[in-house]
Amino acid sequence: MLVDLPGGWSPLLGRxxxxxxxxxxxxxxxxxxxxxxxxxxxxxxxxxxxxxxxLWKEWLTTVxxxxxxxxxxxxxxxxxxxxxxxxxxxxxxxxxAVGPHSSGVFGSLHGYLTPFHFGQVYSAHGLIMILLAATPxxxxxxxxxxxxxxxxxxxxxxYLNALGLWITAAAAALIMISLFVGxxxxxxxxxxxxxxxxxxxxxxxxxxxxxxxQLVALGTTLGGINILATIIKMRAPGMSWGKLPIFVWASLSxxxxxxxxxxxxxxxxGLVAADRYLGAHFFTAGMGGNLMLYTNLFWIWGxxxxxxxxxxxFGMMSEIFPTFSEKPLFGYITxxxxxxAIAGVSWLVWLHHFFTMGAGPxxxxxxxxxxxLVGIPTGVKVFNWAFTMYRGRLTFNAAxxxxxxxxxxxxxxxxxxxxxxxxxxxxxxHNSVFVVAHFHSMLLVIVYAIFGSVLYWFPKVFxxxxxxxxxxxxxxxxxxxxxxxxxxMYMLGFMGMTRRLEYVFNTGWQPYLDVMEFxxxxxxxxxxxxxxxxxxxxxxxxxxxxxxDAWGTSRSLEWxxxxxxxFYNFAVLPHINERDEVAWxxxxxxxxxxxxxxxxxxxxxxxxxxxxxxxxxxxLGFALTWRIWWLCIVSLLAIIVLMIVRSxxxxxxxxxxxxxxxxxxxxAYRREAQIADSHHSHPVSGGVVGNAMAYQRNDSSK
Amino acid sequence: xxxxxxxxDPKKAELWDTHHHSHDVISTRTLGYFLYLLSxxxxxxxxxxxxxxxxxxxxxxxGPTPAEFVKPWYTFAQTIALFLSVLAYxxxxxALKHKNKSGLINGMLAAFVLGVVFLVxxxxxxxxxxxxxxxxxxxxxMSAFMVLTQVHATHIFFGLIWILVMMAQxxxxxxxxxxxxxxxxxxxxxxxxxxxxxxxxxxVYLWGYIx
Numbered sequence: 004m005l006v007d008l009p010g011g012w013s014p015l016l017g018r019x020x021x022x023x024x025x026x027x028x029x030x031x032x033x034x035x036x037x038x039x040x041x042x043x044x045x046x047x048x049x050x051x052x053x054x055x056x057x058l059w060k061e062w063l064t065t066v067x068x069x070x071x072x073x074x075x076x077x078x079x080x081x082x083x084x085x086x087x088x089x090x091x092x093x094x095x096x097x098x099x100a101v102g103p104h105s106s107g108v109f110g111s112l113h114g115y116l117t118p119f120h121f122g123q124v125y126s127a128h129g130l131i132m133i134l135l136a137a138t139p140x141x142x143x144x145x146x147x148x149x150x151x152x153x154x155x156x157x158x159x160x161x162y163l164n165a166l167g168l169w170i171t172a173a174a175a176a177l178i179m180i181s182l183f184v185g186x187x188x189x190x191x192x193x194x195x196x197x198x199x200x201x202x203x204x205x206x207x208x209x210x211x212x213x214x215x216x217q218l219v220a221l222g223t224t225l226g227g228i229n230i231l232a233t234i235i236k237m238r239a240p241g242m243s244w245g246k247l248p249i250f251v252w253a254s255l256s257x258x259x260x261x262x263x264x265x266x267x268x269x270x271x272x273g274l275v276a277a278d279r280y281l282g283a284h285f286f287t288a289g290m291g292g293n294l295m296l297y298t299n300l301f302w303i304w305g306x307x308x309x310x311x312x313x314x315x316x317f318g319m320m321s322e323i324f325p326t327f328s329e330k331p332l333f334g335y336i337t338x339x340x341x342x343x344a345i346a347g348v349s350w351l352v353w354l355h356h357f358f359t360m361g362a363g364p365x366x367x368x369x370x371x372x373x374x375x376l377v378g379i380p381t382g383v384k385v386f387n388w389a390f391t392m393y394r395g396r397l398t399f400n401a402a403x404x405x406x407x408x409x410x411x412x413x414x415x416x417x418x419x420x421x422x423x424x425x426x427x428x429x430x431x432x433h434n435s436v437f438v439v440a441h442f443h444s445m446l447l448v449i450v451y452a453i454f455g456s457v458l459y460w461f462p463k464v465f466x467x468x469x470x471x472x473x474x475x476x477x478x479x480x481x482x483x484x485x486x487x488x489x490x491x492m493y494m495l496g497f498m499g500m501t502r503r504l505e506y507v508f509n510t511g512w513q514p515y516l517d518v519m520e521f522x523x524x525x526x527x528x529x530x531x532x533x534x535x536x537x538x539x540x541x542x543x544x545x546x547x548x549x550x551x552d553a554w555g556t557s558r559s560l561e562w563x564x565x566x567x568x569x570f571y572n573f574a575v576l577p578h579i580n581e582r583d584e585v586a587w588x589x590x591x592x593x594x595x596x597x598x599x600x601x602x603x604x605x606x607x608x609x610x611x612x613x614x615x616x617x618x619x620x621x622x623l624g625f626a627l628t629w630r631i632w633w634l635c636i637v638s639l640l641a642i643i644v645l646m647i648v649r650s651x652x653x654x655x656x657x658x659x660x661x662x663x664x665x666x667x668x669x670x671a672y673r674r675e676a677q678i679a680d681s682h683h684s685h686p687v688s689g690g691v692v693g694n695a696m697a698y699q700r701n702d703s704s705k
Numbered sequence: 706x707x708x709x710x711x712x713x714d715p716k717k718a719e720l721w722d723t724h725h726h727s728h729d730v731i732s733t734r735t736l737g738y739f740l741y742l743l744s745x746x747x748x749x750x751x752x753x754x755x756x757x758x759x760x761x762x763x764x765x766x767x768g769p770t771p772a773e774f775v776k777p778w779y780t781f782a783q784t785i786a787l788f789l790s791v792l793a794y795x796x797x798x799x800a801l802k803h804k805n806k807s808g809l810i811n812g813m814l815a816a817f818v819l820g821v822v823f824l825v826x827x828x829x830x831x832x833x834x835x836x837x838x839x840x841x842x843x844x845x846x847m848s849a850f851m852v853l854t855q856v857h858a859t860h861i862f863f864g865l866i867w868i869l870v871m872m873a874q875x876x877x878x879x880x881x882x883x884x885x886x887x888x889x890x891x892x893x894x895x896x897x898x899x900x901x902x903x904x905x906x907x908x909v910y911l912w913g914y915i916x
Binding site: 228232235263267270274278282300577580588593598 | 720
């Protein structure tokens with residue numbers, strides 16, 4: 004091609020060679036052995052129990068939005084764990100490599116990670132946490148909840164939904180394989196021009212970074228289109244825009260951002276690829292390139308992306324607070340307007356990521372003011388949540404604790420964000436760990452909302468509640484870890500510690516780094532608590548079974564259908580009369596009214612095409628990374644041919660007859676009646692508490 | 706604000722969807738495709754922004770600039786070919802309204818041939834530039850010029866494949882809900898590429914020629 008490759012290249016394997024496998028690395032080689040053994044055990048167990056057919060038929064080829072959502076969440080949790088391990092490694096290196104007398108092992112002068120390896124770890128940590136943990140987790144929840152909340156049987160495009168999942172899975176696989184084959188990018192998760200150019204980063208790390216991100220962007224764009232079209236077109240009769248559940252509004256605003264911003268990322272990455280693969284000069288230091296063009300293009304996507312991940316989290320909090328305050332959400336209209344305002348302002352603030360570019364006082368002032376504007380709609384949201392809880396009948400279960408924790412973190416992160424919005428302050432703390440602590444506070448808002456949602460919606464998806472004791476244990480450990488890691492980090496930022504130090508020169512910072520290391524150990528305990536939580540909950544699931552309305556105080560439509568949700572969601576689609584339809588029906592005692600007769604419904608067939616296309620996009624990404632041109636052409640052609648073949652075949656779908664539906668529904672009702680008998684009656688209390696209107700709980704003993 | 710005023714009488718309220726309304730497949734698909742085209746528009750907007758930043762005198766680094774090699778009449782011929790292609794597709798869609806299969810096929814065939822003319826002119830232009838030693842590696846400005854125009858040409862290329870596929874589908878399957886929906890989305894795609902070409906022609910070719 005047009006660029007001179009350092010190192011070897013062969014037509015058959017491209018840049019791939021045995022020397023690219025880091026079998027001599029004392030960290031990666033044992034990890035690789037562990038992964039291989041783990042994989043053999045898992046695959047062996049699946050074979051031993053004969054679950055391959057089940058896995059293929061029920062999960063890998065499914066187009067059911069709930070199963071796809073669950074798989075999104077599994078990918079997100081696995082990647083969250085991987086990103087957490089990266090964080091643990093970063094903290095351990097920084098607590099170890101302090102001062103010139105600190106020891107070094109594994110070929111590192113100080114600490115245990117060489118600078119090149121450390122660079123890969125923090126780059127992978129950032130990319131994974133934002134794009135392969137937070138994003139799939141949120142997309143997963145939107146996938147599961149949005150169609151049920153609007154009273155639809157599936158997404159607008161079920162097959163496209165499966166395709167989006169498998170492309171995201173391909174991206175996750177690509178970044179995971181970079182651990183064992185070649186290197187990952189070492190220049191930070193958002194990279195810098197011109198260090199990502201071929202002459203400064205000759206390895207495949209940046210190429211892995213390009214194609215991983217490109218695949219995530221593609222998958223998220225497809226998912227965004229799907230969710231938008233679903234919300235616009237698939238709402239149940241009677242559900243006008245004013246009756247839309249608030250999480251649906253949050254998803255809508257988030258996906259407007261996704262749809263419009265991800266193309267900017269795709270172009271930015273495409274131009275980097277043009278530089279690295281074709282010898283173009285978009286971002287080179289000479290030859291007429293423009294370095295800051297890259298930074299601008301990246302953050303034109305990057306900042307809207309931040310709100311793309313925070314808005315669904317706000318939506319989740321807006322569902323949890325009313326349910327456990329037994330009050331309708333305070334200020335529904337203002338909440339909707341605030342979400343839309345945040346989505347709009349998200350486009351006007353990207354330059355605050357690099358005030359130090361030197362664009363001059365007028366440009367910096369404009370972006371500073373625009374950034375501070377974000378505080379207005381966000382403040383509206385915070386007050387709305389506070390007023391929702393005000394004089395409500397609060398239940399402090401684990402889901403509620405996570406939501407309240409998110410609220411406190413939002414205050415801390417938001418206030419430091421306002422500080423950073425002032426260019427005069429920003430120049431002082433630019434690229435310090437103060438900034439790192441700020442955006443971790445914000446991203447932890449999302450993590451808190453996600454864990455709250457896992458607890459809140461788990462019974463809806465699986466039919467039983469998670470264990471409260473271990474969920475609360477996990478919450479307190481996690482919160483202690485958050486405080487222990489990030490309070491010292493804010494302080495170190497003020498003391499001038501810059502980010503991404505693989506060697507900390509100032510021994511005076513050792514005590515703070517020690518506290519942070521202790522904090523990450525506490526975080527590790529919370530991860531253990533999460534595993535125990537899953538184990539205990541699955542072990543005791545028979546005791547914790549729930550009916551349709553798992554919490555007894557739920558408000559929106561997903562709590563009307565059975566738990567776990569049947570694959571057709573609603574046997575008969577509900578007609579929507581009120582904003583909080585379930586709470587309204589419960590209040591008026593008509594929540595047990597069943598449909599009189601069942602009609603035939605039409606459902607889409609499963610398809611194996613989506614997972615095959617996902618596999619092919621992985622092959623394409625891998626071939627592009629290693630410049631195996633024949634494989635690029637073969638996989639691209641295979642993708643095109645497969646898409647054309649599928650378009651000829653189409654999907655006629657299948658029919659579930661009304662009689663069949665009635666049989667399944669009656670069985671579900673019988674199961675629910677058994678659960679209600681086995682539990683004692685729900686607590687009952689009055690309808691009006693203080694001055695706040697509170698809908699009555701459903702008293703199943705009547 | 707603490708409670709939402711109830712306006713529906715629960716005793717008479719309609720609780721289930723008894724009218725058995727079904728979703729309009731074609732309108733759902735065209736909406737989704739329209740959303741995709743919005744993202745495609747954003748993609749070109751970003752490329753235009755990059756071109757704007759990289760079209761200063763210093764962006765060409767003393768190398769060739771569009772003013773030296775752009776031939777406005779040549780690209781005008783491309784413009785006419787692409788517009789006539791969209792027009793032919795429009796005639797084909799008019800035939801669809803009258804359930805006239807051969808009229809549709811003829812329109813699409815004409816659209817295909819004119820699209821191929823556009824693409825051949827583009828490839829000829831690029832190979833001519835290559836023979837003069839002008840590539841996207843010449844300078845930052847030429848990188849922006851080449852990538853913007855060739856990303857558009859790539860869209861045309863995939864549009865042409867799509868036209869062929871749709872001709873085959875109409876001939877084998879006739880006018881089904883699926884094929885008609887796809888004909889409509891293809892029309893949106895084809896039209897948008899012509900609209901984007903207007904911007905490419907004006908801001909890249911004409912502006913490059915005069916500056």
